[in-house]
Amino acid sequence: MDIKELESLDARYECGETELFDILEKEYSKLVEDNPSDVKYISRYGLLYQRLGNMYLQKAEKIYEDALFKYKCKNDAGYLRIDNQLLSLRNSLGKNKYSIELYKKRILEYPDDTDEYVYLALAYLNADQVQEARKVMEVAGKITFDSRTNPYSIANFYEAYGIVYARIGENEKALNYWDKAVTNQFCMGGWFHRAFMFKELGRLEEAASEWKRIINMLEKYHDPHHLEFPKEELAKIEAEINKKA
Numbered sequence: 001m002d003i004k005e006l007e008s009l010d011a012r013y014e015c016g017e018t019e020l021f022d023i024l025e026k027e028y029s030k031l032v033e034d035n036p037s038d039v040k041y042i043s044r045y046g047l048l049y050q051r052l053g054n055m056y057l058q059k060a061e062k063i064y065e066d067a068l069f070k071y072k073c074k075n076d077a078g079y080l081r082i083d084n085q086l087l088s089l090r091n092s093l094g095k096n097k098y099s100i101e102l103y104k105k106r107i108l109e110y111p112d113d114t115d116e117y118v119y120l121a122l123a124y125l126n127a128d129q130v131q132e133a134r135k136v137m138e139v140a141g142k143i144t145f146d147s148r149t150n151p152y153s154i155a156n157f158y159e160a161y162g163i164v165y166a167r168i169g170e171n172e173k174a175l176n177y178w179d180k181a182v183t184n185q186f187c188m189g190g191w192f193h194r195a196f197m198f199k200e201l202g203r204l205e206e207a208a209s210e211w212k213r214i215i216n217m218l219e220k221y222h223d224p225h226h227l228e229f230p231k232e233e234l235a236k237i238e239a240e241i242n243k244k245a
Contacts, residue, residue: 001027010044018055024048054093061089083119091126099123114140115153118160130167137161154180155187162193171197185221188214199237204244208237 006027013020028045035041064086090099103120110116117140124133137160145154162177175197181190191214198207211234218226 010048013048014051016055018052021048021052057089057093061086061093061095064089081115083115084122087119087122087126096123096127100127112143113153114143114145114157117143118156121160121164125163125167130164133164134168137164151183152187155183155190157181159187159189159193162190166193166197171201185217188217191217195233204237204241208234208241211237 006024009020009024009027013024025048028041028048031038031041032045064082067082068086087099090096100120100123103116103123106113106116107120117136121133121136121140124130124136137157140157141161145157158177158181162174162181165171165174165177175194178190178193178197181193182188191210195207195210195214198204198210211230214230215227215234218230
């Protein structure tokens with residue numbers, strides 16, 4: 001294939017004709033193989049995959065947006081929200097401002113729902129607006145939890161507040177909030193945050209204890225496949241401890 005034809009196909013692909021990917025992949029991989037020092041071909045080859053990835057991310061974003069608030073009532077079995085997935089995806093696409101705008105509107109509509117404040121705070125954190133995230137969580141902290149409050153909402157609140165405190169350097173408050181975030185066997189994110197922070201702070205004995213706590217919970221309630229990563233992390237920590245002994 002001559003270069004002009006290749007460039008024409010590339011332009012069509014860039015405009016959305018994703019079915020041309022396999023043809024272009026074959027051509028660019030051969031060009032890079034034959035011209036390993038040609039930055040132009042390497043760049044075009046990388047962009048080929050980057051554009052495909054962005055197309056899939058944008059498709060996923062649309063799927064999440066269409067299903068975003070179609071969840072069951074908080075106290076129903078099977079209650080689930082996909083907000084975190086959309087927040088993460090939009091962060092990858094550099095579209096945090098859309099998440100910020102969305103949850104500002106949600107808070108006006110549901111001013112007593114801490115979940116909406118949590119997702120706004122997380123959107124601010126993704127945009128590196130840490131002080132704005134802190135202000136949002138301070139307002140959320142004035143909302144009272146009671147026996148009717150969904151345990152996932154309590155977990156989300158404390159885990160997010162812990163992340164905010166960690167970002168501003170208040171590590172002990174972060175560790176305390178993450179411990180409160182573990183409300184049941186399905187809300188264990190806080191313990192993982194604690195284990196990583198203890199290691200980062202050089203508090204290896206505490207990091208090991210945290211991984212053991214995680215492993216015990218997983219062994220009781222979760223599939224054994226989930227144990228591989230925590231056990232690997234615990235082994236690394238214990239090896240470091242033994243070196244210093």
